[in-house]
Amino acid sequence: FEGNSLAARDAKSLIHSYTNxxxxxxxxxxxxxxxxxxxxxxxxxxxxxxxxxxxxxxSFGFGEQELINAAIExxxxxxxxxxxxxxxxxxxxxxxxxxxxIAPVEFSKAFFVNSGSEANDTVVKLxxxxxxxxxxxxxxxxxxxxxxxxxxxxxxxSMTGLPPLHNDFDLPIQGILHTSCPHYYRFGKDxxxxxxxxxxxxDELEQLILSEGPDTVAAFIAEPxxxxxxxxVPPATYxxxxxxxxxxxxxxxxxxxxxxxxxxxxQMWGSQTFHIKPDILSCAKALSSAYLPIAAVMVSEDIFxxxxxxxxxxxAFAHGxxxxxxxxxxxxxxxxxxxxxxxxxxxxxxxxxxxxxNRFAALADHPLVGEVRSCGLIGAVELVxxxxxxxxxxxxxxxxxxAYLAMQDEGVISxxxxxxxxxxxxxxxxxxxxxxxxxxxxxxxxDKAAAMADK
Ligand code: PLP
Numbered sequence: 001f002e003g004n005s006l007a008a009r010d011a012k013s014l015i016h017s018y019t020n021x022x023x024x025x026x027x028x029x030x031x032x033x034x035x036x037x038x039x040x041x042x043x044x045x046x047x048x049x050x051x052x053x054x055x056x057x058x059s060f061g062f063g064e065q066e067l068i069n070a071a072i073e074x075x076x077x078x079x080x081x082x083x084x085x086x087x088x089x090x091x092x093x094x095x096x097x098x099x100x101x102i103a104p105v106e107f108s109k110a111f112f113v114n115s116g117s118e119a120n121d122t123v124v125k126l127x128x129x130x131x132x133x134x135x136x137x138x139x140x141x142x143x144x145x146x147x148x149x150x151x152x153x154x155x156x157x158s159m160t161g162l163p164p165l166h167n168d169f170d171l172p173i174q175g176i177l178h179t180s181c182p183h184y185y186r187f188g189k190d191x192x193x194x195x196x197x198x199x200x201x202x203d204e205l206e207q208l209i210l211s212e213g214p215d216t217v218a219a220f221i222a223e224p225x226x227x228x229x230x231x232x233v234p235p236a237t238y239x240x241x242x243x244x245x246x247x248x249x250x251x252x253x254x255x256x257x258x259x260x261x262x263x264x265x266x267q268m269w270g271s272q273t274f275h276i277k278p279d280i281l282s283c284a285k286a287l288s289s290a291y292l293p294i295a296a297v298m299v300s301e302d303i304f305x306x307x308x309x310x311x312x313x314x315x316a317f318a319h320g321x322x323x324x325x326x327x328x329x330x331x332x333x334x335x336x337x338x339x340x341x342x343x344x345x346x347x348x349x350x351x352x353x354x355x356x357x358n359r360f361a362a363l364a365d366h367p368l369v370g371e372v373r374s375c376g377l378i379g380a381v382e383l384v385x386x387x388x389x390x391x392x393x394x395x396x397x398x399x400x401x402x403a404y405l406a407m408q409d410e411g412v413i414s415x416x417x418x419x420x421x422x423x424x425x426x427x428x429x430x431x432x433x434x435x436x437x438x439x440x441x442x443x444x445x446x447d448k449a450a451a452m453a454d455k
Contacts, residue, residue, distance in 0.1 A: 001028045006043060035062025038427045038434055049412045049438045051424045056227055056259045057290035060339065061427035067291045070335035074328045083325040092325035095334045099296055104271040105278060108301035112294060112325040116258035117151025119282035119295040123254055124155040125319055126280065126299060126307065127219045133306035140175055141212060143205065143220045147181040147229030147418055150221060150256055159221055162229065162418060177212065179205050184235045185371040194235040202241035209249050219252040224270025227259040230421035231380035233373050239274045252279040262286035263340065263428050265376035266350045279303060289336045292329035345428055349377055355432045359439040368450045377428060383420035393420055402452055407445030412438055
């Protein structure tokens with residue numbers, strides 16, 4: 001790349017996440033300059049369909065004027081205030097009321113943070129705080145799942161079940177355990193039905209709780225659909241069986257709705273789609289269509305009462321961020337929630353989702369595709385070297401990365417997640433004809449990748 005180009009300056013000055021750093025130093029970034037609707041444009045003017053809504057987040061696409069106006073108006077009125085020591089602002093109050101109103105179960109209170117990671121770190125601390133309040137200082141362990149993604153801060157990364165987030169970071173921290181990923185295609189046994197597989201997953205969880213001691217296990221955390229772990233849709237009856245085990249041993253259910261929340265599955269929450277009744281819920285991303293950073297945690301009345309009694313002992317609830325409930329992102333999030341209703345976004349997702357699912361299903365015959373997984377407006381194809389035996393590509397072939405580059409060349413931004421799973425999670429405003437265009441480009445990218453694939 002050119003001597004003093006933006007790309008060259010980037011390579012000299014910036015560290016990028018989830019990037020091969022030495023390759024980046026040589027090749028530089030793709031610089032995105034602007035966006036409109038479901039499209040973004042790079043600095044050479046090339047147009048792309050943002051097939052992943054950024055990082056599974058820009059539900060209203062790019063350039064939604066209503067959200068921009070909400071930010072400007074709030075900026076002019078009160079550009080910042082905090083929520084420490086009983087201070088508050090109207091946008092935070094309205095948004096908390098709204099979230100409690102639309103929540104999948106009856107929650108008592110909402111707490112604001114800035115990111116999904118902070119939401120999940122907060123969840124861990126609340127679980128510990130609550131069990132201290134109940135006088136059960138031993139009941140602190142949290143069970144997460146292999147391939148689950150819950151963020152990158154120390155506790156959230158510990159719950160994430162992807163080895164690259166642990167290796168060399170000295171994680172997970174003590175007391176965070178992992179149970180198996182409920183991926184039927186990969187881990188179901190010959191002749192085992194989806195329901196039997198779900199029962200086996202629940203049995204495994206029960207055995208883990210028993211071997212650790214039920215009096216030491218506080219909570220279980222799960223995404224309704226695993227996103228960054230490869231878009232793993234739970235097998236039939238999975239959450240019903242898991243929750244029966246949790247109930248038996250008085251273990252809290254935490255729903256990480258950071259990707260699934262706000263319409264992604266065709267309902268407001270993934271918890272509704274998969275019959276989850278959480279005690280605690282974390283959400284972020286589409287809460288503000290990602291226009292400004294904001295995330296939230298909601299807790300049951302039981303948990304809130306525990307927090308009240310514990311904070312009495314110490315004089316205050318000693319947790320929170322400078323930007324917790326920042327009025328500007330809160331105002332943008334509130335406008336996002338209103339727009340979801342005004343524009344019937346849930347209904348729209350349910351209307352266009354069959355086209356999305358059919359186009360995904362049609363990819364099952366592609367020579368590179370081992371499995372297709374999809375729900376609502378989220379899905380992935382798993383690339384395999386051998387369809388019959390389900391053999392994965394040798395990681396050194398970087399099949400997913402090659403497919404991603406080929407797709408980018410064709411004008412659709414996807415991503416290879418957790419290996420060679422090519423994900424799509426477009427803005428929720430996408431139309432049927434845009435879905436067709438996105439899949440046409442995606443398929444051309446897959447064909448190119450198939451021509452290059454070294455099996
Ligand atoms: N939880 C889930 C399910 C996520 O997908 C993510 C991010 O992709 C996070 C938590 C972490 O969110 P953030 O990147 O905002 O910290």
